[in-house]
Amino acid sequence: ETGVTQSPTHLIKTRGQQVTLRCSSQSGHNTVSWYQQALGQGPQFIFQYYREEENGRGNFPPRFSGLQFPNYSSELNVNALELDDSALYLCASSQGGGPRTDTQYFGPGTRLTVL
Amino acid sequence: AQKVTQAQTEISVVEKEDVTLDCVYETRDTTYYLFWYKQPPSGELVFLIRRNSFDEQNEISGRYSWNFQKSTSSFNFTITASQVVDSAVYFCALRASSGGSYIPTFGRGTSLIVHP
Numbered sequence: 419e420t421g422v423t424q425s426p427t428h429l430i431k432t433r434g435q436q437v438t439l440r441c442s443s444q445s446g447h448n449t450v451s452w453y454q455q456a457l458g459q460g461p462q463f464i465f466q467y468y469r470e471e472e473n474g475r476g477n478f479p480p481r482f483s484g485l486q487f488p489n490y491s492s493e494l495n496v497n498a499l500e501l502d503d504s505a506l507y508l509c510a511s512s513q514g515g516g517p518r519t520d521t522q523y524f525g526p527g528t529r530l531t532v533l
Numbered sequence: 534a535q536k537v538t539q540a541q542t543e544i545s546v547v548e549k550e551d552v553t554l555d556c557v558y559e560t561r562d563t564t565y566y567l568f569w570y571k572q573p574p575s576g577e578l579v580f581l582i583r584r585n586s587f588d589e590q591n592e593i594s595g596r597y598s599w600n601f602q603k604s605t606s607s608f609n610f611t612i613t614a615s616q617v618v619d620s621a622v623y624f625c626a627l628r629a630s631s632g633g634s635y636i637p638t639f640g641r642g643t644s645l646i647v648h649p
Binding site: 451458459460461462463474476504508510520522523524525526527529 | 537568570575576577578579580583626635636637638639640641643644
């Protein structure tokens with residue numbers, strides 16, 4: 419069974435740029451969630467995708483957007499990067515449908531630094 | 534609104550000591566789910582346990598045990614005979630209905646340091 423993978427591992431961008439982070443879900447999982455974890459904080463929920471549709475969103479502005487593909491992999495896009503976007507971005511996949519509470523399994527994360 | 538409070542920012546113990554990590558949650562929903570995750574220095578969150586609001590039965594898994602008490606809105610986690618490999622940040626999380634979307638809410642985490 420393949421676990422959740424994320425790419426890239428690390429990324430450095432400058433303020434105002436755009437970034438795309440990628441996530442491959444665990445085999446058999448059809449739901450992907452994205453989280454932002456600032457240093458010393460708990461993960462903050464950004465949004466969740468189920469069968470290519472966004473079906474839950476946290477308190478993040480529209481410049482945070484995402485996609486889920488037919489193979490259930492996912493992308494997180496952030497436009498107009500700000501210094502406060504520097505964080506560890508975690509992807510989690512789960513099995514089951516819709517806004518469920520199935521257990522989420524996390525990837526290793528992408529460390530984004532905005533200068 | 535949902536809220537998870539982990540009042541202990543950092544706990545330091547010596548190997549073989551028992552340690553309890555506290556978690557207090559707030560929600561108006563009657564159906565909700567509680568989780569504990571471990572985050573080692575590598576950064577990946579590792580799932581430890583999930584508990585449903587309608588199941589107050591405590592659970593023991595090896596050296597780990599969990600005490601869920603709805604009366605005090607607490608879901609505490611105890612490690613018995615701690616080991617150096619237990620050193621990590623531990624997060625408690627809540628998923629409650631919030632209009633049907635079950636937005637997850639994490640606490641700020643408790644950093645556990647186990648000294649040899």
